Amino acid sequence: MAGNWKMYKTPVETTQFFEKFGPLVANSSHCEIVICPPFIDLAAAVAAAKNSPVRVGAQNIAWAKEGAFTGEISGPMLNAVGVTHAIIGHSERRQYFGETDETVLKRTQAALEFGITPIVCVGELLQDRESGNTANILTGQFQKGIAGLSEQQFAKIVIAYEPVWAIGTGKTATPEIAADAHRTIRGQVREKFGKDAADSIRILYGGSVKPDNAKTLMAQPEIDGVLVGGAALDAVSFASIVNF
Numbered sequence: 001m002a003g004n005w006k007m008y009k010t011p012v013e014t015t016q017f018f019e020k021f022g023p024l025v026a027n028s029s030h031c032e033i034v035i036c037p038p039f040i041d042l043a044a045a046v047a048a049a050k051n052s053p054v055r056v057g058a059q060n061i062a063w064a065k066e067g068a069f070t071g072e073i074s075g076p077m078l079n080a081v082g083v084t085h086a087i088i089g090h091s092e093r094r095q096y097f098g099e100t101d102e103t104v105l106k107r108t109q110a111a112l113e114f115g116i117t118p119i120v121c122v123g124e125l126l127q128d129r130e131s132g133n134t135a136n137i138l139t140g141q142f143q144k145g146i147a148g149l150s151e152q153q154f155a156k157i158v159i160a161y162e163p164v165w166a167i168g169t170g171k172t173a174t175p176e177i178a179a180d181a182h183r184t185i186r187g188q189v190r191e192k193f194g195k196d197a198a199d200s201i202r203i204l205y206g207g208s209v210k211p212d213n214a215k216t217l218m219a220q221p222e223i224d225g226v227l228v229g230g231a232a233l234d235a236v237s238f239a240s241i242v243n244f
């Protein structure tokens, strides 16, 4: 169960969130819980999550270890603050910041090199869905991106299916639509990496997940977890999703 805070909250607000959130998920041992705040909040989040089951993730990671890459944050820097996960290729990065399948692959490889679990996002635009192109888009994103990993690398990643038309819009994909897309992605995984990889890859659903729809989404065997934006900003609401 992963929360993506996007560009919300200061370090002080981060600490306040964890004070409230920690006790609400203290006994939530049925899943892994990851919160991904903005870079500036990571140190505060790691400190506040100490002695709790909650892990802290970044919202991106550079493909290089260090160098002349203004505005980027590298794997070793994330290691140094205790970050365990990184979201890669979120649709907002693809749409507004020029992220491509190729850079997604490079960032994923860098995360793995530094022991950080990548949460790699894929998903179609509204026009793709309306024109019946969803499977093509998902297949293309897979083949041009994470299909470039080795088998050993692939075993360590998490995929998030996030239909762009469902993100921040209040329009959740129905559990059936989400499960269908997950099957497409899992089918690609099976073709490229084999049955074991397809059975064990965790695929999260993201896009307007809320406390009142988490249970029906999670009831789909294809859906292994959720990536939550807006509803992860509030401790009570994210805890009720975690404890669906």
Ligand code: PGA
Residues within 6 Å of the ligand: 004, 162, 166, 167, 168, 169, 170, 206, 207, 208, 209, 227, 228, 229, 230, 231
């Ligand atoms: P949302 O965002 O839950 O606010 O729709 C999900 C995401 O972008 O990860």
